[in-house]
Amino acid sequence: MSVPKQAPGWAVLTLLCLGQLMVVLDVSIVNVALPAIRADLGFTEVGLQWVVNSYALTYCGFLLLGGRAADLFGRRRVFVAGLALFTLASLAGAVAQDPTVLVVARSVQGLGGAILSPATLTLVTTIFTGAARPRAMAAWTAVAGGGAALGSVLGGVLTGLIDWRWILWVNVPIGVLAIVAAYMVLPESRAEGERPRLDVLGSLLVTVGLIALAYGIVNTTGEGWGAIGTLVPLIGGAVLLAWFLFHEERVAREPLMPLRFFRTRSVTVANLTMFWLGCAVIAHFYFLSLYMQNVLHYGPLAAGLGFLPGAAVMTIGAYSGPALMKRFGLRPLAIFGPVLVVAGLVWLSFIPVQGSFVTHLLVPMMLVTFGTGVAMMPINFAAMTGIAPQEAGLASGMINTTRQVGGAVGLAVLATIAATRTGASAQTMVDGYGLAFLIGGGFAVLAVLTSLAMPKTAGLPAAPPPQPAESTDASPSPA
Template identity: 55%
Template sequence: MTSTAQPATADKRASVVLLVACLGQFLVVLDVSIVNVALPAIRTDLGFDATGLQWVVNAYALTFAGFLLLGGRAADLFGQKRVYLAGLALFCAASLAGGLADSAGLLVAARALQGVGAAVLSPATLTILATTFTDPSARTRAVARWSAAGAAAGAIGSVLGGVLTEYLSWRWVLLINVPVGGAVVAAAFVVLAERAVPTARRLDVTGAILVTAGFSLVAYGTAQTHEHGWGAVQALGPIGAGVAALALFLLVEARFATAPLVPLGIFKVRAISAASVIMVLVGAAFFAMWYFLSLYMQNVLHYSAIRAGLGFLPHTAAIIVGARSAPALMRRFGPRAVLILGAVLGTAGFLWQARLGEDTSYAAGLLGPAIVMCLGSGLLFTPVAALATGAAPGSEAGLVSGLINTARQVGGSIGLAALATVAASAAAPVVGYQHAFLAAAAALALIVPLSFALPKPAGP
């Protein structure tokens, strides 16, 4: 009786732990998609200008990218339960501050803090799964459900953001994290177990701050070029300071950090260097897609927030189909072929989307491009990750995975700043969106030649 009850209790606890981990990841991903639909309402309420509005997205993305690797290391050094709770608590507190913000600056600052919380929380969720599910098949199933939670958050976020913005206020796209996150914190405090942690704890906080500041300053300076021009001190000053911060980051990582955030020697592996560049381009294109389509549907086609949210469902569905199809296609045709297919589809979809006009109907001008470019997006990530992690030593597979995710976030942030400037420089909003989609198509087209820098995987 006792022997039967103990496994049942263990299985039940493991299921609750899985739920807690999935909910943490769900909130992290939700906060990307849920905000996009609320952007026009945020702009009207807080007085953002055309280039400033992108910082509602970018402040979150940049700090998330800059502190992601640090967050993963923190879970190993300080304990998964402590780090999970700390990350989620910071995420919820920043959500509350953002939901109550009465100025553009306060909202951007709150979004930046949310990004830090997400960077601490997200890696901890995977660490929890890895230590809870020790059987390989059980761990695979758990990670699959964790991935599905992220995909579901992307789909639900657009619709939920529309509902909350339409019937309550844009503020609730942030405030909703507080009660949900509070309940998850309480559950995590009860069900998560802490494991032993090393006594020697070294975190490269300096590196994380420098790389985040560097990319943020470059993005800010790029956004200033719309108003002041590329030769103005208002643009060159931040860009120069950002480049200096990034150079200092490289120096710290190479010479002074005892536990470097990014061991620079890893980039000597050709596959990892090429994969990082490819993911920067992927992030630049697809971050911009969500941002500009949200503005286009609501500001030009005059969709309600709910209708705009529903309009993104085909995009999410196509990404899921592409992602689920990629492994089977890779087994048959190889990862490089799938990577090229994804890049070609993405490029074609963005070129098609660039034909939008003042009165484009959803069925004629949005649905087709959505399916094509998002199928391409879904196909891209898996072969890049497979080629890069396959070229890395086994002990560094986690580091490489983190680098690829960071590259995508950084690319999205810098790309969004650049494309928002391109769009704002046009004579009319629709023309600006067309230019932005053309630039995104050009970025994805570069992936095709870059794919040949990736080595072929070893044969069976």
Template identity: 45%
Template sequence: MTSTDTAPRRAGSPAGPARLVLPLACAAQFMVILDASIVNVALPSVRADLGFTATGLAWVVNGYLLAFAGFMLPGGRAADLFGPRRALVAGLALFSAASLAGGLAAAPEILVAARLAQGMGAALMAPATLAVINTFFTEPGARARAFGAWSAAGGVGGMAGALAGGAITTGLSWRWVFLVNVPIGAALIAVALVSLARTRSGRRDSLDLTGAVTGTAGLAGLIYGITQGAEHAWTSPRVAVPVAAGVILLAAFVAVEARFAARPMVPLRLFRIRGIAAGNGLLLLFGGITIAMWYFTSLFLQNVLGFSALSAGLGQTPAAVTFMLAARWAGPLLPRIGARLLLAAGGALFLAGFGWLSLAGAGTAYLTGVLGPTLLVAVGIGLTFPTLMAVATADAPEGDAGVVGGLANTAGQAGGSIGLAVLATAAGSRAAAETGASPAEALASGYGLVFLMAAGIGVVLAALGVLLPSHRHTR
């Protein structure tokens, strides 16, 4: 945890204007995750209006995700060097300005550039919100509850994207999918300046530019190549070249951080801390759970049961609400029963929920075959995600809260990208093997395999929970 940019510590939750800190952190996280999906429903209108090619249109989504994941580590270090207040305000300003540019875009290139800038702004915001929580919430129970609220805000943001995007595009225009961020961003900047006004600047070290370039480019190349694996053979140059380049650059990044950087962007000593090392490893694994739940369940509803995109979003809303409630429960439970028991409970719910969901087919009723199991999985995710985030960031040394938050966010993003590529490949192979089945049943078989794999990931995740620190509180 950093103390170089904080006011004098108070036990428990902040008081006065600082009471706005948690709503601010949750609102910023909501925006970050919302914009990863809100544009999806608007893509046909975007393509028709701006004349995108099919390949170019994908970059409206991928540009944001790649910039977000690739710049997370420099964003985390920026929060440590300049203080989470400055990093959060800068991220909100960049995000809002990029949203304005995207909403006013008159050409495909402008919109893609705006999405890249949005992703960079989000990469400043996300780790800064974690650093702010670690700074202002010092008592274990209060911090755990704050992480529960923060996790719930991100989860709801992800689910709200399809609904909000559909409603805004239908009622106004696709441009307002971006423009709506401008007044919200301005309001959050004002709140940040008031609620974080008593924080001091971070330490004045220089930024590790070599580490920032190799780490960012390596992550971007690796994640881009892995995501291409969902559509192309793993031996294809479109997969192998960026993956190989990413691995080489990440190896160079490790060498720079270990031997050459005077002040490393990611000090490798952090991985000697049990909670940080184990927590990030489990977050990487957890990415497959979230992809299986939200992405593949949405595909099942649309491609197998015939739901529209908007109806699929509505069909997943009960699970999103359940996740939000469970994430809030995880906060007070974590200091009482510990991370290991919460992960064990989550693993049991993943096994039951995904196992049940794997039985669904083309004739399955939504209420009995989809709603029930997704509610179980949502409770499991709600208990697991804030627990892992709290453990992975709680023991951050002084001055490293930002980069530790960036590491945790990067692990989750990278895990989701890897999970998407692996699970999509498995689903496609299984569906292709069902030569005698109808298209809907073949797809159902592929998705069923994905859900079984997710159940297995959940069990492994719970078993590996023994690697986490044994203490019940998060400090």
């Protein structure tokens, strides 16, 4: 299909940002809807976390593969394919009548998101040139950063005013319109010259390994650590992840995760810090939503709006990053941010049955989210230190994947721990959620300790590599 040669830059950018927004929203949009989903479909307390983790695990497992597919098969083609898969999975989840169907649908959604998300960024960087590129990148980054926080708010609005199924239904008409718009305004392009090979086996190994490991952890609640149903997935997951590391180091010609990167101290420390921070922070939104609705009896709308202050201060923290780094340096911020997260999570561990929003939720939540926002930029910069310019994109994808893996593993561990204390009464719920916040604070302490090893010389990432020659059907004019 031909593409208009003068497609407006604003139309192209709006479409690409919309695609990215759909992906990041669905990481968190289910949080506020979890109690309603549990009541409707009959999830167990510990099984409920799979509504979140099934999406996160397939998303992070295939994210790097999706980025390479865009260069290999054509960026518009991959954008449309990811969007179509994401939309169809949303439809399947919206009509699900039992837990298994919803979890499978969310897994396929995560796969669609892993295909779609890197295609949006690649299209932004290849379509927009000159002075238009920084503006386009700023818009995409704002959507990517704020979308996850906005998800909890939107999830509360849709669940409170209509029904929980609309958190998935809403993707269907938007996805269909976006697919049509893609053929109208996006040019087709792919990288010229030698194209990357797809490490499909690597993606399968890490994804199935993580899912098996998370399943084994969760299964300890019902069967204990010594049961066959626990040991088989735990051992199997560990074997698959070990195989993945061997495959990446010795077998894969173009590995998803080049282990040589970790010979650089700043890269290793940054990824470890991000992993522990992901374990601590992503799960805390899950438990905040359950506490507000199950214990404080907030409606979904009120719970969703309760996340707004945290979203605002996270954005402030993130945007303060460049100025704070210029004044204090990278290493102090990489330490200070996780310290604030520790303080906020330990504070949250003391939540009472009769809690006050301002005293028991607002202040500690803002500590957690502001600390996370402050820490993100220096950790990302450290992850790029010492990386060759032509590999900057791969290193950036690795740190994003590390954050998602940390969030998935942290949620599996904390949901399992909380389930050992959580019961039907408000007091047992508070006991379980409080313990989860406290252990989450322990993960944040590990992030602090890891960040102390950050080299003082860690600095700005390598300059972006020159853009490869492109084969395009048309070139929309940038805004």
